[in-house]
Amino acid sequence: xxxxxxxxxxxFQIISLAIIARALISWFPISPYHPVVTxxxxxxxxxxxxxxxxxxxxxxxxxxxxxxxxxxxVIERILISVLIGGPAF
Numbered sequence: 001x002x003x004x005x006x007x008x009x010x011x012f013q014i015i016s017l018a019i020i021a022r023a024l025i026s027w028f029p030i031s032p033y034h035p036v037v038t039x040x041x042x043x044x045x046x047x048x049x050x051x052x053x054x055x056x057x058x059x060x061x062x063x064x065x066x067x068x069x070x071x072x073x074v075i076e077r078i079l080i081s082v083l084i085g086g087p088a089f
Contacts, residue, residue: 004083008079008083009076012073012075012076014043015072016072019065019068020065020069022040022044022048023062025037026062044065044068052064
């Protein structure tokens with residue numbers, strides 16, 4: 001069971017780091033066709049696109065990465081607590 005929890009934790013960390021990397025890369029003039037940018041977009045877009053549709057515009061700032069990371073952490077905690085049979089928070 002602990003290996004399964006480790007894998008869940010690892011997957012959520014990878015997704016969160018990909019979201020952070022994508023947000024940081026957006027500050028620099030890097031081609032959207034660069035392989036790293038393309039990979040990050042493929043990993044993160046399924047999480048960010050639905051949030052962009054739901055969130056209001058905040059003066060030109062995209063808050064979807066921040067909200068996505070918070071939601072991922074909440075979902076991870078709930079999932080792990082269900083697996084170990086304890087409280088989520």
